Amino acid sequence: MGVGSDFPILSTIVAVPVLAAVVVALLPRSRPDLIRNVGLAASLAVGVLTVVLAIDFEAGVPGYQFVSEHRWIEDFGISWILGVDGISLFLVVLSGVLFPIALYGPKVHKDLKSYVAWMLVLEAGCIGSFLSLDLFLFFLFFEITLVPMYFIIGGWGYENRVYASVKFFLYTLFGSAFMLVGMLALVYLSAKGRAPVTFDIRELADRGAVAGNTARWIFLAFVAAFAVKVPLFPVHTWLPDAHTEAPTAGSVILAGVLLKLGTYGIVRFGLTLFPQAAVDLAPLLLTLAVIGIIYGALVATVQKDLKRLVAYSSVAHLGFIVLGTFAFTNQGLSGSVLQMVNHGLSTGALFLLVGMIYERRHTRQIAELNGLQKSMPLLAAVFTVVMLSSIGLPGLNGFVGEFLILIGTFVTHRWWAVVATVGVILAALYLLWAYQRVFHGTPTGDNVGLPDMTRREKTVMAPLVVLIVFLGVYPKPVLDRIDPSVDRLIDHVESRTDYRQPPVAADLGRNVRAAERGIAAQRAAREAEGHQDAGEDHGGAGEGGGEGEHGRVDE
């Protein structure tokens, strides 16, 4: 399986949508089917390539893989460096999966050509951001995503689209300005002395040139940009407007992929480039994250617009992701990375479903909807599965990430985890209540006799539902690829700071398990021999606990 080792798969993944966008731009407007097919084919090709990437990706290797490096603006130390590790891998796959769904799923009522072109540019921007190992290149991609998103909201959105798109654009640009300054300061300060100027984040992380207050300020400048994107309380108010006014596909991509640029950025740049500052300022970010979890959930509860409710639920969910990031444990960080993917799937699916309801009823007002389960049992069933995933029901994807985040946070920041766990109760409250009002009851008025899901809608939802169940039941293949990179990042932080991950989070647990398996094997052996001496069990378990320092057993 797979591609030749010299095939530049990452560059191809970024280039295909760009080229396709150019092709679409050249096609005549009078051929909507052709335009749609080109867009769909390109995004499907990218999707397939990302899956191939995930299959070829070597699990257990913590560093960057498939790195392709080309000098670009040599004088400024700017290069075209793309690479993927366990932290970015599944975000790339997520983008690869969600874009064709967003392109194919919701109907577009006007100007298909520009729409498809912008979506393809957006895809290139998102994936490029996740793959860039050069700070400048990242910034470029990061900013590029703004433009197509702005036009998609402003051009194909609902009533208040202009206000929402401008708010979205200015908010994000405001954050980016800080990052630009921080980025330049970092590069400048890292180039002092004989070291050449570079934007290569691997090199910058290695040098660790900034420290103390300087590092903290630059870190905050980066975080400002990412916090807006996440969005973290209190810079989240662009999100409900943008989500609500965006067309369905826009909301799907915005929630599914674009928000992850923020959380990914914090992990990739915040933690990697400024380990000490990140550790120092963790309490601040943990607190904002917890506030976001509770606040987002409370505000979601009283929303009257179904789409806005889902939007606020994102504020809460993204709070969990930030929480896990600043827990500085394997579980917290792995959970966060996994949850970025999970949230993309569940919330993407929720927005698609809300879009389907809107297509039929032309309203998103919860008060105007009722009894939809009566005439649309299948749509209701799919909604239920997705809702339960979003609530964090074990067995579905959302739980795995959320639980890892909370348990990983608990071992280092107990009380933050305790408060955040309250968010789990609230999630059930606002979603089930919304479900009850929209789907339960006896339908009246225009809610009677609506058609259930069409073939196209089923096609779009099927992969999402399959992934939601699969990642809940068997997340191991994904976690096995995430974990080594997360481990490496935590090691990096530990090597640059006084911070040490509690042994229980690092590897003690595994040793306990290994010791236990040993005991079980011994017991079985004894049983086979006909001896039975249960008394020795305690000694064996004690030894297991004591092996904590000896590192990983199974790698």
Added chain:
Amino acid sequence: MLDVAYLIPALPLAGFVVLVCLGRRAGDPGAGWVATSAIGLAFLSSFIAYVQLLGKDGEARAVVKPIFTWIRAGGFEVEAGLLVDQLSLTMALFVTGVGTLIHLYSIGYMKGDERFPRFFVYLNLFAFSMLVLVLGDSFLLTFLGWEGVGACSYLLVSFWFERNSAASAGKKAFVVNRVGDFGFMLAMFLVFATFGTLDYQGVLSRVDVLTATTATAIALLLFVGACGKSAQLPLFVWLPDAMEGPTPVSALIHAATMVTAGVYLMARVSPILALSEEALTVIAVVGALTAFFAATVACAQNDIKRVLAYSTVSQLGYMFLAVGSGAYVAAVFHMVTHAFFKALLFLGAGSVIHGLHDQQDMKHMGALRRLMPVTAVTFIIGWLAIAGVPPFAGFWSKDDILLAAYDKSPLLWGVGVVTALLTAYYMSRQVFLVFYGGERWRKAPTAGAHAGGGGAAHDAKHADDAGTGGHGAHGDAPHEGPWVMTLPLVVLASLAALGGLLNLPFGESARLEHWLEPVFGEALRHVEASSAHKQALAAAAGGAALVGIAIAYGIFIRGRRTTAFEPPVLQRAWGIDALYSALIEKPGHALSTFAARVVDARVIDGAVNGVASLVRAGGGQLRKVQTGYVRNYALGVAFGATVLLGLVVMRAGA
């Protein structure tokens, strides 16, 4: 060895998958038979596993059957596996056994429902989740089942979602349970932080490393979870409302199996509980108070199912009283006998509701023993069992609990005995109102006309035509159900009558005690008492039961009354729901509204818009540049950034 254990949860899962794939094609009654066979075979598998386990020595009867690695990140690893031991297998046996009977019954009860196949999809999913809960070899796997049964409970309570009351009840059940799950989750975090693992054997074999404080914390946090799932004070409020679900659901989930999960969890972690006398005392007191409280409420309910719901809350309280007294075997014993007689009572109630065309108000019943003989006889056996009349099952298990409670504290025993009296009274009241007295159903309003008021849980199966009075009680006379409904009644009645044989307190016949003892080990407290002492306590409990029955007899049979001692405060369950509404719901809603309307819309967005207009005002000079088009801003920013970049880099290069 014991590979058959895999089949126990796998069969209901397979049934679920098959039924999901078949969808509506499974049909009525086809879907019912698929689901019933799945769980019936699971019962068979449990029984084979039980026989295999009997072939081993007592100490070697705990076997872990690995399945796969579920979650792994850093030092956190959960290997999903089945823990087959005496406790989990006891649970599996009665869950699948009672479950099979209720599945069978449902084929008759749900006949003609437009969502008949879907009902059995949920039932099999429930059975699977419940079996994962009891057979899981780690806290997290139990939690998987725990939440799974919660979700199924949600789906089944709101099965007739057209009715708002059913929809609300389902949501309430899920949310209140989540409050309990909050405790369960925190307990797991604490267990992981302390032990580095979540699996039972790894934790329970090393409890000696726990400090008393941590042990108490873990025990009480798990107990919070148990209070949610097993409807104890103060989290019981969802269970009475959950009676909105179809009656077989009430029997299976809200009486026999799911609600006992909290008791199971406590029994499972008995080595941790044994380290904390404080936690045990809290559990015992909450259990006793819940038992008493719910019994008082049950005395004043008129809805046939709500009486049984509060009775379940009360009986679960007994089980926690047993746990808190260190009498885990008694707790499990009562759990099993309760599963028999309470499932029987619910199915009997369902039979009555079915026969009376969805009438649930006991004030509109009466004299049904002549028209529904099988239901009446079996219900009466259930009544004698729950009331604690010897030699029926409930007497023996309740007696074990009260004996242990006396050892813990005579005060707790006293509460238990008073509750026993109340239990006998409200159950007798129910039997006399439903099966004796006059034929009040003849002049009763139709169930449909009644469905609007009272807040009672009306099992209005035919919600669509309920309003039109399509099935009035005037038409045909009450009748017995088909054999699929009466057979389970007969089987359960035999079990309710003879269940005491599992653990008779004479000599060597205490089978359950011997069987379960290795699981609990030192955590199990043995009551050392003379047989005279034991007999005196048993006589007191039996006496209380007889007094309760006598009082009810005096009022409802001799006195021919249909109303007695039903103050509004008891009808409204001491106003606890109203209290929650006033203390949590309303302030919570106000706070959320404040956050949305004021903080978000005024404070934060106000600041954002304020800054924006400030910039606009200050930038009067730059008005020509302000074209209002974002693309121009973007160009400007890009241009500015490039200049800035050039400057910085040039300086850096210098």
